[in-house]
Amino acid sequence: MKYVHLKWEDRYSLEVDAMYKVHQELIVFINKMFDAMETEDYSQMQIAFVNLANFVVKHFKDEEAFMDKHEFTGRETHKLTHKKLLESMGEFESQIKTKKLDKDRLHGFLRVWLSSHIMGIDRKYADEIVPKLKKVA
Ligand SMILES: [Fe+2]
Numbered sequence: 001m002k003y004v005h006l007k008w009e010d011r012y013s014l015e016v017d018a019m020y021k022v023h024q025e026l027i028v029f030i031n032k033m034f035d036a037m038e039t040e041d042y043s044q045m046q047i048a049f050v051n052l053a054n055f056v057v058k059h060f061k062d063e064e065a066f067m068d069k070h071e072f073t074g075r076e077t078h079k080l081t082h083k084k085l086l087e088s089m090g091e092f093e094s095q096i097k098t099k100k101l102d103k104d105r106l107h108g109f110l111r112v113w114l115s116s117h118i119m120g121i122d123r124k125y126a127d128e129i130v131p132k133l134k135k136v137a
């Protein structure tokens with residue numbers, strides 16, 4: 001298999017229950033995209049990509065609402081990162097539409113994205129918000 005699957009690792013856990021599950025699900029959608037790329041069939045790639053993109057759009061919205069609700073100090077920067085990620089997704093979407101998908105690039109993008117997004121920037125809101133939640137509880 002060329003497009004190696006992502007595996008959930010415990011270090012991705014954010015101690016925010018709502019996000020924990022969603023990030024696990026995100027991996028499932030990403031791996032489905034990798035499977036579709038393996039088939040070289042553009043109609044399958046199209047479907048897998050739309051499913052992934054819809055999931056991501058919803059996740060970003062939920063995450064942004066969560067950060068707003070808890071007044072996370074870095075929320076504007078985080079929102080900007082989401083915006084940039086969606087822009088890259090848009091580029092890949094047009095590549096799929098014109099049947100010119102750079103599969104290796106998308107594979108790399110999704111792999112790096114997952115680790116840097118969850119381990120890097122999502123971790124920041126978790127680190128700030130989780131202790132606050134614990135205080136309230
Ligand atoms: Fe995020």
Ligand SMILES: [Fe+2]
Nearest residue numbers: 059063118122
């Ligand atoms: Fe996230």
